[in-house]
Amino acid sequence: RKHLNPLKRINQEIFTYAMGRQREIEELKKVETFRREFLADVSHELKTPVFAAQGFVHTLLDGAIDDSTVRIKFLKRAAKSLDSLDALIHDLLTLSQIELGETKMHFEHFDILEMASEVLDQFENKVERKGLYIGFDQEYNHPIFVYADSEKIYRVLTNLVSNANKYTDEGEIILGFSVSSGHVTVSVRDTGMGIPPEDLSRVFERFFRVEKSRSKGRKGGTGLGLAIVKHIMEAHNSKVSVISTFGKGSTFSFKLPLSKEEDLDSTEDDEFE
Numbered sequence: 001r002k003h004l005n006p007l008k009r010i011n012q013e014i015f016t017y018a019m020g021r022q023r024e025i026e027e028l029k030k031v032e033t034f035r036r037e038f039l040a041d042v043s044h045e046l047k048t049p050v051f052a053a054q055g056f057v058h059t060l061l062d063g064a065i066d067d068s069t070v071r072i073k074f075l076k077r078a079a080k081s082l083d084s085l086d087a088l089i090h091d092l093l094t095l096s097q098i099e100l101g102e103t104k105m106h107f108e109h110f111d112i113l114e115m116a117s118e119v120l121d122q123f124e125n126k127v128e129r130k131g132l133y134i135g136f137d138q139e140y141n142h143p144i145f146v147y148a149d150s151e152k153i154y155r156v157l158t159n160l161v162s163n164a165n166k167y168t169d170e171g172e173i174i175l176g177f178s179v180s181s182g183h184v185t186v187s188v189r190d191t192g193m194g195i196p197p198e199d200l201s202r203v204f205e206r207f208f209r210v211e212k213s214r215s216k217g218r219k220g221g222t223g224l225g226l227a228i229v230k231h232i233m234e235a236h237n238s239k240v241s242v243i244s245t246f247g248k249g250s251t252f253s254f255k256l257p258l259s260k261e262e263d264l265d266s267t268e269d270d271e272f273e
């Protein structure tokens with residue numbers, strides 16, 4: 001560097017500086033595009049339930065309110081639209097908090113099998129009413145302790161099981177746990193409609209739906225569920241993945257670190273102190 005003549009050195013410094021600024025500008029442009037697209041997506045998604053509720057309420061005011069059967073029907077539909085609006089706003093807030101890094105992670109040791117059983121209990125009625133079976137892939141005789149944010153992992157499990165149920169018309173939903181080298185891989189497998197290969201990489205994008213119509217009439221989809229799952233797994237330094245055969249079914253899975261023996265011992269000690 002010493003041997004470089006001063007003019008050349010200045011040139012080089014200017015070049016490095018310019019390259020740095022160029023990169024910053026590109027980065028800002030990307031953020032700006034993301035922000036603009038996000039706003040457009042959100043406005044679009046908000047419009048649907050608002051227009052629907054508006055339509056029902058105005059029709060009621062225009063006279064439909066006098067007919068008692070129509071009245072109940074329209075009020076119920078307006079209420080349903082408002083419920084999906086509520087779900088959408090709730091998911092949007094969750095997503096933006098995670099994206100902004102505003103959600104604190106609360107790591108703790110817990111038994112993922114016990115949590116999964118709770119999720120099974122929560123969904124059993126709903127799933128079985130459709131004539132589907134839901135259960136574990138095998139009998140597990142021992143707990144599987146993991147170190148993670150239990151509330152967020154509960155959200156991940158319920159989102160995946162809820163999707164499996166939404167997009168499966170017959171067959172089964174199976175939860176599996178495979179332990180290897182300090183980790184457990186949790187999987188949710190269904191025998192549902194599957195995802196076409198060209199869409200596989202896109203299902204984790206916010207508001208992406210395999211067919212626009214697919215989620216319609218299938219209760220409560222906000223199109224944000226998998227985007228939230230993806231972010232939660234990233235906050236755990238892990239990721240969620242999917243394999244699927246179109247028309248046959250899908251398997252979503254994610255990996256969590258197992259609790260270490262010594263950590264579990266010390267938690268027990270804490271309780272007796």
Ligand code: ADP
Nearest residue numbers: 163164167203209210215221222223224225226
């Ligand atoms: P949605 O609220 O629409 O279910 P998600 O973000 O949870 O939104 O999922 C995005 C899209 O991925 C869904 O609209 C659906 O097309 C597809 N998808 C998600 N889970 C499954 C599944 N288990 N089987 C088939 N398709 C699925």
